[in-house]
Amino acid sequence: MHKKLILLSAGAILLSANAFAVDRGELLASTCLTCHGAGGKSKGAAPSLAGLDKAYFVKSMQDFKSGARPASVMHRHSKGYTDAEYALMGEYFSKLK
Amino acid sequence: MSINRRDFLKVSGMGAASALIAGCAGMGASGAKPKVVVVGAGFGGATCAKYLRKWGPNIDVTLIEPNDKFVSCPRSNLVIGGLRDMDYLTHSYDSLAKYGINMVKDMVVAIDPAKRTVTTKGGKTFGYDRLVLAPGIDVRTDTVKGFQEAEAAGKVVHAWKAGPQTALLRKQLEAMPDGGVYVIGIPGMPYRCPPGPYERISLVADYFKKAKPRSKILVLDSNPDIASKKPLFTWAWNSFYAGMIEYRGGNAVTGVDGGRMMVSTEFDDIKADVMNVVPRQRAGELCALAGVRNDASGNWCTVDFITFESTAVPNVHIIGDSVSAALPKSGHMATNQAKICAAAIVELLAGRQPEAVPVVANTCYSDTSSSTGGHVANVYRYNAEKKAFVDPGGGGATPQGDTLNHTYAESWAQNIWADVLS
Numbered sequence: 001m002h003k004k005l006i007l008l009s010a011g012a013i014l015l016s017a018n019a020f021a022v023d024r025g026e027l028l029a030s031t032c033l034t035c036h037g038a039g040g041k042s043k044g045a046a047p048s049l050a051g052l053d054k055a056y057f058v059k060s061m062q063d064f065k066s067g068a069r070p071a072s073v074m075h076r077h078s079k080g081y082t083d084a085e086y087a088l089m090g091e092y093f094s095k096l097k
Numbered sequence: 098m099s100i101n102r103r104d105f106l107k108v109s110g111m112g113a114a115s116a117l118i119a120g121c122a123g124m125g126a127s128g129a130k131p132k133v134v135v136v137g138a139g140f141g142g143a144t145c146a147k148y149l150r151k152w153g154p155n156i157d158v159t160l161i162e163p164n165d166k167f168v169s170c171p172r173s174n175l176v177i178g179g180l181r182d183m184d185y186l187t188h189s190y191d192s193l194a195k196y197g198i199n200m201v202k203d204m205v206v207a208i209d210p211a212k213r214t215v216t217t218k219g220g221k222t223f224g225y226d227r228l229v230l231a232p233g234i235d236v237r238t239d240t241v242k243g244f245q246e247a248e249a250a251g252k253v254v255h256a257w258k259a260g261p262q263t264a265l266l267r268k269q270l271e272a273m274p275d276g277g278v279y280v281i282g283i284p285g286m287p288y289r290c291p292p293g294p295y296e297r298i299s300l301v302a303d304y305f306k307k308a309k310p311r312s313k314i315l316v317l318d319s320n321p322d323i324a325s326k327k328p329l330f331t332w333a334w335n336s337f338y339a340g341m342i343e344y345r346g347g348n349a350v351t352g353v354d355g356g357r358m359m360v361s362t363e364f365d366d367i368k369a370d371v372m373n374v375v376p377r378q379r380a381g382e383l384c385a386l387a388g389v390r391n392d393a394s395g396n397w398c399t400v401d402f403i404t405f406e407s408t409a410v411p412n413v414h415i416i417g418d419s420v421s422a423a424l425p426k427s428g429h430m431a432t433n434q435a436k437i438c439a440a441a442i443v444e445l446l447a448g449r450q451p452e453a454v455p456v457v458a459n460t461c462y463s464d465t466s467s468s469t470g471g472h473v474a475n476v477y478r479y480n481a482e483k484k485a486f487v488d489p490g491g492g493g494a495t496p497q498g499d500t501l502n503h504t505y506a507e508s509w510a511q512n513i514w515a516d517v518l519s
Binding site: 021022028031035038042043044045073076081085 | 429472474502519
């Protein structure tokens with residue numbers, strides 16, 4: 001019993017090291033910041049993405065991909081990602097302050 | 098009751114003993130904080146150092162750069178065209194201080210991949226667990242006959258690295274009389290910033306049209322045809338600058354004569370008022386020092402695209418223009434490669450696997466006049482079979498320019514500079 005407890009704690013310590021891991025959503029989203037601004041806060045005409053509603057983000061990307069929403073450049077970028085990836089990025093941006 | 102190593106490994110799920118040593122929130126070989134040295138603080142290097150610290154706050158990051166300030170080559174054509182000044186391009190590194198990066202103003206002169214050290218001109222030695230090289234390009238001024246003498250005399254510039262040559266080219270264009278000839282030489286692909294020369298031609302033409310309309314631009318292109326965004330630039334040149342630009346594809350510049358102000362190709366010797374020849378390029382010399390400038394041509398560095406680690410030398414990563422890849426050599430690409438590289442190094446130092454399918458996007462804006470512009474945009478996805486980034490399609494370039502792209506180009510500049518430097 002005691003041995004298992006010690007091993008589990010050790011495992012937890014190792015797992016907590018994963019707190020520094022860059023999750024896929026954040027890594028995918030990081031490539032967007034070059035146009036949309038450091039920390040998702042734009043200094044120019046491109047919209048800020050920090051704090052954006054996740055569902056709105058996902059729908060926007062889907063509409064850019066389908067052409068339902070006209071775009072200057074986003075119709076091109078949206079075609080590079082899957083719906084699942086939109087959800088991961090959307091999750092990340094929605095939490096970005 | 099003792100716990101043996103086998104039990105511990107079973108719980109942690111890690112097989113490799115070395116991973117276990119590295120596993121405690123990232124430990125370096127000596128048990129101290131892991132160390133990463135980044136050489137070059139351009140779009141790639143500065144971004145890599147920042148994101149390494151952001152995602153791996155336990156990592157000791159040293160960033161070595163000889164220049165005081167960051168001077169952006171992207172957008173430098175606006176200075177050459179007289180639309181902006183050098184201050185616009187010039188940025189401080191001070192905002193990176195918040196990430197706790199050890200910034201060293203110095204130049205690396207030696208790299209020992211076996212000992213894992215780099216040594217600077219100032220005599221300092223830095224040890225590393227991982228090294229990131231982001232030196233940009235080495236401009237082969239030795240490959241154009243007479244270039245180096247003419248350059249030393251201030252008679253020819255490439256202005257392919259932003260800084261004094263950018264300002265000098267602008268001065269030369271301002272001093273040129275109406276009716277003069279600006280000759281630009283373009284190297285064969287691959288080179289840094291494929292649309293760059295054609296944007297430069299467009300903005301110089303925009304300036305000439307306003308200030309000295311009888312002047313001419315002669316384009317001597319090593320490439321058989323316009324190498325990037327051809328429809329966009331053809332539209333611009335025909336719409337705005339008809340009669341001003343003479344384009345000669347397949348006309349590589351072979352030599353320059355600063356005394357007589359002549360540019361030579363294999364076909365002609367041409368008299369010029371302003372000579373702007375861009376020689377061909379290769380990965381920065383630092384890469385040769387490390388033994389990683391190893392592609393078939395001997396010009397660029399082959400890497401594992403999941404981590405950007407050299408395929409030739411372990412623990413040395415290369416990002417940006419120096420990389421051998423079917424990817425455009427752009428500041429935007431360097432910035433985004435830096436993030437993938439940083440994330441991969443963070444995971445590796447913590448004994449984890451890096452992201453298996455990285456995806457990187459590139460958007461490249463080019464201005465076609467003082468109020469119009471266009472872009473090319475692509476997303477590249479890592480393909481495990483090809484072990485390379487592949488463009489799955491869906492990207493493309495604008496066939497014509499407009500004011501919206503012009504506005505977005507400026508937005509891109511402000512945002513990428515902030516992403517890289519703050």
